[in-house]
Structure formats: C-alpha cells, structure tokens
Amino acid sequence: MESWWDAAVQLNGKEMSYLNVLDTEAAWQLVSRFDQPAAVIVKHANPCGVAIASTIFEAYTQAHGADPVSAFGGIVAVNGEVNADTARAISEIFTEVVVAPSFSADALEILCKKDNLRLIEGAAPFHSMAIDVRSIDGGLLVQSVDEVDEPLDDFTVVTERAPSDTEWSSLLLAWQTVAATWSNAIVLANGNTVVGIGGGQPNRVDAARLAISRAGERATGSVAASDAFFPFGDTVSALAAAGVTAISQPGGSVRDEESIAVANTHGIAMVFTGTRHFRH
Template structure:
C-alpha cells in the first residue's frame, strides 16, 4: 500500500485530495491541523505523532523532523543498504509528499501557530520535507501547489502511479517553492529596521540579492516579432500590472509594457491633471492643465509626429473631451485611473488601441540591468522638487512663474534619456531632446521641436553644461530660465553666459542621467 505524507499550511483542497488518495488505496500520514482537517472530513489518517512516537515539541518548532519521516522520504528502494537501514529502524517508505509552507511575510495575527515575531513564521520542517522529496523525485512525488492536486489524482487514477516526467516537473516546482521562500526571508533581513544605511540615508546595497520571479503574463512577442517575451513578477510583490484592467485592444507586446511603465510612472509624479505621451521609452509630450482633455491636446501638440504610435498616460479619469481628439491619433496604449462611459465607448471602438485602467505604480526597490554574468544594480533615481540644495547662481532671480516652469521641466527631463534637454513653459513641454551623444545636439533638437513656442520659458538639462554653447542655444530659442545640476569645471563660463543673456539659472546639485 503506497503512503502519502500530507502536511500543509494552506489547506485549500487538502480534504478532497486526502479522500481521493484514500479511495485509491493509499495510506495517509499527516500532522497537526492538516491531520485534523482530513479526519474531520471522515478520512482515515495517521497522525505523525503516532508515526514517529514523538509529540510536537518546542512550541511546534519540531514536528516532522524525525528519521522515520525523512528516512521514509529519502530512501532509495533499489539500494540494499537503504533497505537494510529501513528494516533496522522500522522506517516505512513514503511515496508522496504534499506540503506547503508557513506564510512568511503575512500578517502575524493570521498565523495559525501563534507568534509575535516574523522569526516564528520561518518554516523549517516544511521546507525540509519538500526538499527531501524533491531530491528523491526518482521515487517520490512532491506536490506544493493545491492547483496541482486534481492533475495528480487524475494521473494516479489512470496509471496507478506518477510518471517519471511528472515527478521531475513536480520536483522542479518544489525547489522553486522553497527558493521563493528563502528569497523572501533574505529580503526581510535586508529590509529590517536595523539594516545598514549609506551616507545618503538609503539602505546599503545588500551583499547578495535573491529574486524569485514567476511568469505573470505571456506577451504578444518580445522587442521584435521574432523574439518571445513575457512579463515576470516578483513572487509576493504588488504590481499595478496585475490589478489593471484592459478594456480593449490586442495583447500587449514587450515594448508596450516597457513604454507604458515609463509613461505611467512619469504621469503619476504630477498632482495637477497631466498627460504624458511616450515613444520608445522617452516622453515626446507632457502637459498639465485644468482638465484632462486640455492636458491631452497640449501634450500631443509638443511633438505630434513622434506621438504617432505612442503610449498615452493620464492621471485623471479620461473624459469624452480627451477621448475624441485621442481617437483620431494612432496610439498603441492609453492608460488612466479610469474612463467615463462615453470615453470608453469611443476608445474601445478603435480596433488596435489597448485601453487600460490602473492603480498607481509602487516604488521600485532596485533598478537592475543585465550585463555579462550578472546584473548592474542601483537604487532607483528618485526625482524630487525644489530643496535647499537648489541654488540660484545668476544675477537674475526666478519669478514665481519661472520657478513653476523650472520644476516642471526638471521632472520631465529626469525621465528623458541622456543627454536630455527639455524646453517648457506654462506646464507644457514644447521641445524634448533625448539620447544624443552630445548635449548641444539635444539642445538643438529641443529648439527645433519647440519652434518658437518656448520663448520666455524654462530649459532643463539632466547634467551640467560642459561648455557655454548649450546655454547659448537655449538663449537663441528664447529661454529665460535654466535648471541644471552644475558641477562642470566651466560652470563659471556658463554662469557668465547666462548673465550675458539675462537668463536666470538654478543649480540643483543632483544629476539625473538615464541610459
């Protein structure tokens, strides 16, 4: 008679599984609450306390940690020495282990065994059993996901046993389950209150990073149609992508997700009604207005050529007044907190437009990029507003309106690929120069895109002007206020140029390179 050991924290479906195994002639061994749930369902089960002859001790910390349990799981039936040891110590082979782990990271008050600290939610016996069964998957099945119960029962009914391929697949899932668990615990240590802080107040980057990612969404294709792509989610993480609703349009592609993430994060920086248009991960239009319809018209007007095929993000409910002009522009994605019924009807009528309502994005713990053999890791670039570190370095002082323009341009510029130059005025970006190998070309592009509309407005530069030519280009475009980090060996030359042109200039002391 085959034997199954069932010891789960999440008891979803466990009674039905036990009943099915019993009907198939399996002997059942279980522990604590799992044994009670099975017995309450009218299924015969042996408590692990009877199995081992040792009660749960140390406040439930030691229950299944016993040679009769682990010997039964790890035994190789083809090994004569194993069989002799089992006979000598009265160990019965275990053919199937069903286990899942304590909910580490969940609310302590919901923990069944009582606690008071996260330490008591670190499961020991569960991972030990799961790993033992997964190691010995040549002979033992292991199930960690209640969603897999039905498939296991169906295969046992049809074939009388689990195939080698099934046991291997289940073992892979088991090791993934324990890896996710260990990753969550390591992250908890790294994020604890006594974590070491760097001089800037941020937590010191940890000595190691343990990520557990699960595929959350297959994508239409990768960066190009010949590439496969998928969105992966960190296990246990909260994602606006998982709570968003797609009301219409085709499946998302890799670049749809990448660009929409950029647009959604930028538009959520603003408190006033705002619309962002992104193309190839760079904003090509950003505007604030009294209402969201006017904000879209202004954002699209920044660079309507580049806006073709772009991503549109709004930080207010989309109205009919926004949807009507948007519907005439080919757009890949529009994302917003919500949509009026009239707006939704207009936009979902567009066959290829992906219409998405979403919650605000969560802060990112790390910024990561792949390199050969690993990852580049940094803290995310947090872009703030005016601080005491912002210094006016010119003779001319900013007016109240110029301060508003400078702060707006600075927020937009920090979201643009380096070298980045943004010309803006009255809550509207008019020229965005992105991703050029030299800052002067970015300034020229911004001036060309502005086409005279930014006269009297502000210029933001994500890093210092290495020469005065960038400042001269801004002056030629009619810019009257400049914001930049400062820090160049030629700062005095650039300041002198600003004074020559009667431009007010602010140094922020913070660079916002974005590659």
C-alpha cells in the same frame, strides 16, 4: 512585492507587447509624479509630449500639440479619468496604449470601437521595487532607482537674476520631464507645456539644438532643464539665442562659472539643483 500591474485591468485591445509594457511603464511613472491634471505621451521609452492643465482634456491636447509627429503611434498616460471629450481627441490619432486611473462609460464606448487600441486602467505606482536591473553578458547590472525628489530648498540660484514665479513652475515641469528622458537630455517648457525635448544625444549642445528645433517659435520665452551639468558655455549660448529665459541644471562642472557668465550676459536666470539624472 506590490506592483500597480498586479491590479491593472486591460479593457480593450490586443495583447500587450514587450515594448508596450516598457513604454506604458515609463509614461505611467512620469504622469503619476504630477498632482495637477497631467498627460504624458511616450514613444520608444522617451516622453514626446508632457503637459499639466486644469482638466485632463486640456492636458492631453496640449501634450499632443507639442509634438504631434512623434505622438503618432505612442503611449498616452493621464492621471485622471478619461472622459468623452478626451476619448474623442485620442481616437483621432493612431495610439498604441492609453493608461488611466479610470475611463467613463462614454469614453469606453468611443475608444473600444478601435479593436486594437489597448486600454489599461490602473492605480498609481507603488514604488515598491527600489532597484533598476539591466542585463549584461553573464550577469545583471543593478542600481538604486533614480528618485526625482530633491526639495526646492536644495536648489540654488547662481545668477544675478532669480526665476519668476511662472519660470519656477515651468522649470519644475521641465526638471521632472528631463529626468525621464534618455541622456544626454535637454527639455524646454513654456508655461505648463513641454514644447521641446532633445534626448539620447552623445553631447549636450546637440540635445539643446534638437529641443530648440522641436520647440520652434515656442522656444522664445521658454525655460530649459538639463539632466547633467554643462561642460562648456556653448549650450547656454544656444539656449539664449533661442529665447530661453531660465535654466535648471545640476551644476558641478569645473567650468560652471563660464555657464553662469553666459547666462548673466543674456539675463537668464540659472538654478543649480545639486542632483543629476542620467537616464540610460
């Protein structure tokens, strides 16, 4: 079975730990979903910075700027070559691992001055293993991999207002990110940058409040993605109060009409994706 790890090369740093491998895998899988230059920062298997831009440097600076507190001690993944400018920016922050398709000679000269910084050069994931495996007492729990590949044709606008082109672009970024975040999860994106992530919460409204808190003023004019349906309209109300303008969610609640009505009241565009992504 092929794996990108088979051909990956560690160019610098300490030996990879168990958690380093898990977090690097999570970061590499997510950043590899994007066709544009992208950067992902992961901490404890959750993304804390995600951005796409015209260059890798811009993507990294935007991803880091979204939540610099959480990015400290994180894993950085980019889907293009790390150049000197990007290396200098990364070197200013304590980082555990940087994974990329390649590093320029100048970038290596800068980053290798940090003896403990792990630099991994790797190819895109092969996706050859179609199952997820977790251990339980006396056995293994196995399920198929959660693929985030639903076509846009499956998305349905359910509100009076449809998303603008800009909102659609941000919604797709938020949707990819929320699928990679521990559930219950809400993700806010503004433009090409994820500005607020609330994950791993026992209820959806708290996940929204956490995402809103992390986004701060950047929540105004942002869009939101939810990994599962809203059981009540309270989460939509919280997002509306924060200035969110569009929402993507799977739909499927017996109270979908309540959430749709709240969205319409506030002029929010809402899209049902038809697929939920519970990450546990």
